[in-house]
Amino acid sequence: MTGVLSGADWSRPDSFKDTQCRNIIIHGYCKFENEGCQFNHGNSKETENPTTEEAPVARSMTPLNVKFNAKTSSSFTPGKSPVVRSPDFSTAPSFQPGGPVNEQTTVSDVPRGNGTMSPTPMNSNAASFAPSFNPYASESFTPSVSAGGIPSSQELVGAMHGSNASISSPIPSNPYASSTGLPSGGMVGVGHPMQGLPPPPPSGALPMNPITQFPTVYPPTHSVLQYHLYAPDPPPHLKIPLKPNERTPETLFINNHLRDRLVKNNQTALQVFPRGSLPDIVGDYFGLVPMDFHNRTSDKKRYNGHDNSLYKVFSNLDGKIYFMRRIHDVKITDVSQVSKPFQVWSKIRAANITVLKDSFVTSAFNDTSLCMVFDYYPQSQSLYETYGLNNSASSLNQEMLWSYLIQLTIALQTVHHEGLALNGLDWKKVIVTSDPARIKVTDIGVFDTLNYHNEGRVLHKEQQQTYVELAELMMNLVHKLCGTQGPIENLNSYHIDPLFKSCVQYLFDSANDNKNIEEFTKLFAPKLLSVINSLQFNGEYLEQQLSRELENARLFRLICKLNAIYGRLESRIDINWAESGEKFPIILFFDYVFHQKDDTGKNVMDLTHVLRCLNKLDAGVSERFMLVTPDEMNCIIISYKELKDLIDSTFRSLTQ
Ligand SMILES: Nc1ncnc2c1ncn2[C@@H]1O[C@H](COP(=O)(O)OP(=O)(O)OP(=O)(O)O)[C@@H](O)[C@H]1O
Numbered sequence: 297m298t299g300v301l302s303g304a305d306w307s308r309p310d311s312f313k314d315t316q317c318r319n320i321i322i323h324g325y326c327k328f329e330n331e332g333c334q335f336n337h338g339n340s341k342e343t344e345n346p347t348t349e350e351a352p353v354a355r356s357m358t359p360l361n362v363k364f365n366a367k368t369s370s371s372f373t374p375g376k377s378p379v380v381r382s383p384d385f386s387t388a389p390s391f392q393p394g395g396p397v398n399e400q401t402t403v404s405d406v407p408r409g410n411g412t413m414s415p416t417p418m419n420s421n422a423a424s425f426a427p428s429f430n431p432y433a434s435e436s437f438t439p440s441v442s443a444g445g446i447p448s449s450q451e452l453v454g455a456m457h458g459s460n461a462s463i464s465s466p467i468p469s470n471p472y473a474s475s476t477g478l479p480s481g482g483m484v485g486v487g488h489p490m491q492g493l494p495p496p497p498p499s500g501a502l503p504m505n506p507i508t509q510f511p512t513v514y515p516p517t518h519s520v521l522q523y524h525l526y527a528p529d530p531p532p533h534l535k536i537p538l539k540p541n542e543r544t545p546e547t548l549f550i551n552n553h554l555r556d557r558l559v560k561n562n563q564t565a566l567q568v569f570p571r572g573s574l575p576d577i578v579g580d581y582f583g584l585v586p587m588d589f590h591n592r593t594s595d596k597k598r599y600n601g602h603d604n605s606l607y608k609v610f611s612n613l614d615g616k617i618y619f620m621r622r623i624h625d626v627k628i629t630d631v632s633q634v635s636k637p638f639q640v641w642s643k644i645r646a647a648n649i650t651v652l653k654d655s656f657v658t659s660a661f662n663d664t665s666l667c668m669v670f671d672y673y674p675q676s677q678s679l680y681e682t683y684g685l686n687n688s689a690s691s692l693n694q695e696m697l698w699s700y701l702i703q704l705t706i707a708l709q710t711v712h713h714e715g716l717a718l719n720g721l722d723w724k725k726v727i728v729t730s731d732p733a734r735i736k737v738t739d740i741g742v743f744d745t746l747n748y749h750n751e752g753r754v755l756h757k758e759q760q761q762t763y764v765e766l767a768e769l770m771m772n773l774v775h776k777l778c779g780t781q782g783p784i785e786n787l788n789s790y791h792i793d794p795l796f797k798s799c800v801q802y803l804f805d806s807a808n809d810n811k812n813i814e815e816f817t818k819l820f821a822p823k824l825l826s827v828i829n830s831l832q833f834n835g836e837y838l839e840q841q842l843s844r845e846l847e848n849a850r851l852f853r854l855i856c857k858l859n860a861i862y863g864r865l866e867s868r869i870d871i872n873w874a875e876s877g878e879k880f881p882i883i884l885f886f887d888y889v890f891h892q893k894d895d896t897g898k899n900v901m902d903l904t905h906v907l908r909c910l911n912k913l914d915a916g917v918s919e920r921f922m923l924v925t926p927d928e929m930n931c932i933i934i935s936y937k938e939l940k941d942l943i944d945s946t947f948r949s950l951t952q
Pocket of ligand 1: 587588593594595598604606619650670671672673674675676677678681724725727738
């Protein structure tokens with residue numbers, strides 16, 4: 297491959313002779329001169345004895361403001377100047393990832409910025425972006441290109457992270473991309489407990505799709521984010537053996553399962569239904585979305601014989617999403633019945649209890665309803681829905697039983713410490729909020745509000761009863777784990793941890809009327825250590841995942857800024873944007889980053905190049921590089937720092 301070709305007339309090979317070889321201009325010599333390079337090397341001999349005065353010395357260029365205009369510049373006239381010498385960039389520091397910038401750069405280190413990418417000697421110096429960087433010594437560098445020009449997943453990933461991996465061909469198509477995998481018209485992909493089942497219409501609340509019997513949902517299913525459009529990990533038998541310095545996508549991005557769960561959580565949280573017959577606004581909340589699509593009949597006894605409904609709501613006060621339980625037709629007239637229980641229960645803060653946010657009586661539903669508002673956990677299901685329905689208990693194991701017992705003990709301890717009781721602890725009122733096995737007691741304060749005027753309540757008795765309820769809850773899970781049913785007497789025949797059995801027996805012990813948390817906790821103290829251990833591991837794991845995505849919005853913001861600037865009308869008519877104008881480097885830079893072409897004029901889609909340039913721009917490194925106009929008659933030497941300042945000031949001027 298010979299010098300840079302873009303200045304020649306391709307239809308006339310003769311014209312090459314009239315065109316100054318760019319290698320001469322940039323490097324001072326062309327190593328292909330005797331190997332068939334067609335361009336004019338007329339000055340090459342002179343370059344061997346450069347005359348200092350005549351050389352277009354880069355030192356004399358003030359980056360950003362000084363440009364080499366071939367038409368006007370006396371110091372830099374390609375094809376006219378008899379002497380071409382490499383500019384001295386000894387003072388120009390180059391970019392070093394993760395380290396101070398001191399290394400000297402010569403002109404051969406300066407990448408071209410004329411919107412072309414050519415595998416010429418000059419461009420082969422692209423590695424000079426980071427001269428001290430040895431890709432093969434690095435652990436996070438993926439230089440190889442897979443056979444056939446199709447980038448390997450490692451290359452894609454490397455590119456996404458700004459490593460030097462190169463992408464020169466389109467991303468392989470996703471075999472799953474053609475199918476949405478979503479049932480039409482349904483409440484799909486949103487993770488509702490009853491997702492996929494045709495639920496009965498909740499009491500006159502929702503317009504139903506007459507064909508599917510699903511409620512009509514927004515956003516419509518065709519605009520639902522398709523999670524599977526993310527490239528999944530390849531199956532193990534297709535995994536390419538990696539070099540020590542290569543990485544797979546899994547090691548660079550957020551874990552696929554975690555991402556999937558968080559995306560679905562977001563979507564579930566943001567999904568809304570058409571209003572239907574529900575009120576627009578209830579108290580400080582709007583956008584009610586009914587949530588009780590399950591088929592079982594409500595346990596009215598729990599609500600003193602009243603019906604109840606569940607909604608996801610949006611707060612008018614803080615814009616957040618909450619979970620609202622409405623108890624119908626309560627006929628509350630005493631304000632303190634609502635306010636007093638709220639005051640005590642809303643103070644409860646424990647990792648395993650949903651926070652009570654608000655409690656009020658409203659006539660918005662055309663009755664006197666009690667509304668209790670809790671923190672909302674998208675996609676959460678009760679323990680009953682998670683393990684109690686069908687054969688959903690397959691994921692349950694002994695370790696999870698311990699984890700649940702300990703988490704519920706934390707909830708109990710917090711509530712008892714505040715002089716309250718968790719009345720009606722039940723596996724239908726404990727929701728699984730996260731993975732792995734994180735649970736929260738929900739519905740706190742409802743019992744106390746509804747039974748506020750009940751004189752015969754005894755706190756100690758209620759607290760003791762909670763231990764029994766906890767035991768029953770754990771037994772429900774034990775039955776699901778062992779696939780059994782039966783009374784507590786049969787506990788010894790179950791294949792579970794003997795320590796766990798003794799804990800459940802303690803909770804069930806009717807002879808002991810003075811159970812307390814301290815005593816109970818001692819029974820499983822050794823288990824606490826392993827649960828704390830796994831919680832710590834999980835915390836570290838999440839932190840590590842978070843750190844991988846920490847900076848992912850940075851370049852997006854930068855691209856937004858660039859796009860806001862680039863291509864505006866003023867850039868076509870304002871003198872500042874003309875070739876001699878101060879804003880012209882922005883235009884050249886945009887082309888340099890996004891519109892690269894190779895020496896045959898073919899578009900180059902090198903994500904690595906884009907990410908590398910944008911990262912340097914964002915960091916404002918002092919590395920200098922050369923931007924060249926498409927006709928190669930002008931070029932500018934500028935540092936990323938100067939360019940960043942220029943872009944910032946231009947963007948600011950747009951917003952003023
Ligand atoms: N704080 C919460 N955030 C998000 N979802 C919740 C929350 N609390 C409960 N849910 C969801 O609501 C579902 C139904 O809860 P619940 O079992 O209390 O229904 P219900 O219709 O009130 O039943 P019942 O009438 O028998 O009390 C739960 O399975 C869970 O998915």
